[in-house]
Amino acid sequence: MRAAIYRGPGDIAVEDVSKPEIESPTDAVVRVTHTAVCGSDLWFYRGESDREEGSPVGHEPMGIVEEVGEDVRSVDPGDRVFAPFKISCGRCEFCRKGLHTSCVNGDSWGGDNGGAQGEFVRTTEADGTLVRVPDRYADDEATLEAVLPLTDVMGTGHHAAVSAGVGEGDTCVVVGDGAVGLCGVLAARRLGAERIVAMGHHEDRLELAESFGATETVAARGEEAVERARELTYGGPRHVLECVGASSSMDAAIDLCRPGGTVGYVGVPHGVDEAGLDVFSMFQENVTLRGGVAPVRAYAEELLADVLQGTLDPSPVFTKTVDLDGVPEGYRAMDEREAIKVLVKVDH
Known part of the structure; x- marks a missing residue:
């Protein structure tokens, strides 16, 4: 698969990398259709925070479930889903208190699970992380663009x-x-x-x-x-x-x-x-x-309900749209304040 990779300050490259696969019964692999460049991505892009060179980037995935582990119950292959910037189990002490960002089984999107600015990602805790979009909205582009900011901003x-x-x-x-x-x-x-x-x-x-x-x-x-x-x-x-x-x-x-x-x-x-x-x-x-760091998974269902009924639409924050090859340009545009937030549409 292809994914955006950090190569050093000011250098994001789109490269061929290994596609993530199911490794645990709680895993799911998602084919990414929409993602974004975040303002927090600019800290490592500018060299103002540490990041390992060669690591995949991105943390705001939306897409279609391709495969699930045997213990996954909340989503099935073919479902439209989005995921917060932090992977969480949904069952530990902190998740039960709505503090998913402190999940004891938590993970990020930037390791060996693909990075969210790429064609596929693997979530290690599918039931606690993925939020299903009802089928009636699964191909409604305007609605999907309004839902995508629920992954983070x-x-x-x-x-x-x-x-x-x-x-x-x-x-x-x-x-x-x-x-x-x-x-x-x-x-x-x-x-x-x-x-x-x-x-x-x-x-x-x-x-x-x-x-x-x-x-x-x-x-x-x-x-x-x-x-x-x-x-x-x-x-x-x-x-x-x-x-x-x-x-x-x-x-x-x-x-x-x-x-x-x-x-x-x-x-x-x-x-x-x-x-x-x-x-x-x-x-x-x-x-x-x-x-502190926002437990956006705790707010996902209530905000999604408002988006779906048409009373909440944060999609105007996206002022530039690129494809996967355009991710490096998206970083540049945000870094130079030419875009508020960049929407990435991933073609397969």
């Missing part, structure tokens, strides 16, 4: 909103205008927020945020952005969604949060250790920090 944005405690009638601020931040806007609206302020640096993305439900936007930078967000929320919101992960965005989220409020953070941390976290100001203002 929509579930992650939702986790930010849930962690921040967003509810009916609330005011919140979303820090970040990438795909996760934009999905955070959708999630806050879905949870009933009355006012949603989106903060970012790109006018086109902030316009998309408005179409997703943001009532105001802030395009300023630094302290000016924090002050503007405070003005719009009459001294700061009680609910802040941090959807970037940089030290500057984390500082901004904490700074503008109203005393007694909560910051829901889901951005993959980079540079926070070096810059330090202002714990003392959080202590003084009783600001709560909640979140």
Whole structure:
């Protein structure tokens, strides 16, 4: 089969590799039809995080089940499925508590199971990981493109909103205008927020945020952005969604949060250790920090139900579409901010 392979910073190659096969009774092999390039992929692409050269990449698969192990009960060959960015068993202590990202039997997509930016993947825990799309939608392209963000960015944005405690009638601020931040806007609206302020640096993305439900936007930078967000929320919101992960965005989220409020953070941390976290100001203002890596499998069914009934559509975050050979171009486009998120359609 063919798959995208990391060859070093700035270098993604599409190569012939071994097709994954059933190795355990709990395995399933999925023929990938749709996948994506994620903003978190850019960290290793830019050389800002470690990754083994020669490893397959991608963690947002959707496709058709090709083969299942003898113990698999939830899906059959021929089923349309999607999978979160983290493989999970669904039966351990942490999965039962909705914390699938801490699964004791968990796995990633980047090892010998194929990588999700390729023609096939193997999930080591099919029953706990794969989410079946009803047959009536299995070939509905518009619906499938709306479902695909549930593999990562929509579930992650939702986790930010849930962690921040967003509810009916609330005011919140979303820090970040990438795909996760934009999905955070959708999630806050879905949870009933009355006012949603989106903060970012790109006018086109902030316009998309408005179409997703943001009532105001802030395009300023630094302290000016924090002050503007405070003005719009009459001294700061009680609910802040941090959807970037940089030290500057984390500082901004904490700074503008109203005393007694909560910051829901889901951005993959980079540079926070070096810059330090202002714990003392959080202590003084009783600001709560909640979140972490999003257990998107825990949210999959409820978000899927909304997509299928037409009340949730995160597909506009895909602003560029490529085929498998175009994956290297997809990375370049996202790295240079020419695309918010890249959709990959895999032909067989």
